[in-house]
Amino acid sequence: MxxxxxxxxxxxxxxxxxxxxxxxSEQFLENNxxxxxxxxxxxxxxxxxxxxxxxxxxxxxxxxxxxxxxxxERYFQQGEDSLxxxxxxxxxxxxxxxxxxxxxxxxxxxxxxxxxxxYSRMGNNEKALEHLKKFKGGDLxxxxxxxxxxxxxxxxxxxxxxxxxxxxxxxxxxxxQMLTPIYLKKIGEAYISLADYxxxxxxxxxxxxxxxxxxxxxxxxKYIKQAELLKESK
Numbered sequence: 506m507x508x509x510x511x512x513x514x515x516x517x518x519x520x521x522x523x524x525x526x527x528x529x530s531e532q533f534l535e536n537n538x539x540x541x542x543x544x545x546x547x548x549x550x551x552x553x554x555x556x557x558x559x560x561x562x563x564x565x566x567x568x569x570x571x572x573x574x575x576x577x578e579r580y581f582q583q584g585e586d587s588l589x590x591x592x593x594x595x596x597x598x599x600x601x602x603x604x605x606x607x608x609x610x611x612x613x614x615x616x617x618x619x620x621x622x623x624y625s626r627m628g629n630n631e632k633a634l635e636h637l638k639k640f641k642g643g644d645l646x647x648x649x650x651x652x653x654x655x656x657x658x659x660x661x662x663x664x665x666x667x668x669x670x671x672x673x674x675x676x677x678x679x680x681x682q683m684l685t686p687i688y689l690k691k692i693g694e695a696y697i698s699l700a701d702y703x704x705x706x707x708x709x710x711x712x713x714x715x716x717x718x719x720x721x722x723x724x725x726x727k728y729i730k731q732a733e734l735l736k737e738s739k
Contacts, residue, residue, distance in 0.1 A: 570612035649679035702736035
């Protein structure tokens with residue numbers, strides 16, 4: 506058999522194989538058409554439902570929440586915590602109301618942070634913890650700050666060990682030259698209050714060696730010296 510005929514024979518077989526595949530595919534589509542269409546319809550409905558939820562409900566709702574919280578943020582910045590929390594009885598309802606009315610929005614989550622800090626400044630540590638621990642966050646600056654704020658509340662409550670734990674979490678979460686040394690300094694001061702001077706010195710020394718260009722490092726020698734003197738007089 507010539508090479509030409511062999512090639513033609515192979516081509517014919519390939520066409521036959523392709524034809525068989527197409528026939529099998531057509532049969533599969535015919536036999537499963539209803540299932541395939543149902544599956545596609547479900548996908549379309551789910552995608553449509555998600556888009557409708559996001560653009561027609563979730564997004565507009567969060568925009569309303571942002572408008573609702575605006576005056577509260579101003580009250581908070583001015584230190585008027587009671588007004589920030591409970592409203593002015595007129596055109597602002599308070600962080601507590603925003604949290605309930607717009608539950609599930611990112612603004613309600615932020616309101617938890619504001620409410621927790623406001624309660625902390627008012628001396629209500631229990632309510633402060635309740636709100637601060639509900640904050641989910643995600644922001645690289647805000648989240649470590651709220652974790653650190655929980656540490657401050659525990660320190661105010663006299664639970665220094667728990668306070669240190671949260672300062673350590675905040676320092677690790679921040680992991681930068683701006684926030685981390687702030688929490689390390691708080692850790693060192695907390696260790697001094699527990700008379701654990703070795704850990705205090707080690708923590709202050711870490712600031713001096715690893716965060717040399719920060720404001721905390723510029724004055725850290727006096728804290729190291731204080732801890733050393735307290736250790737000697739122990």
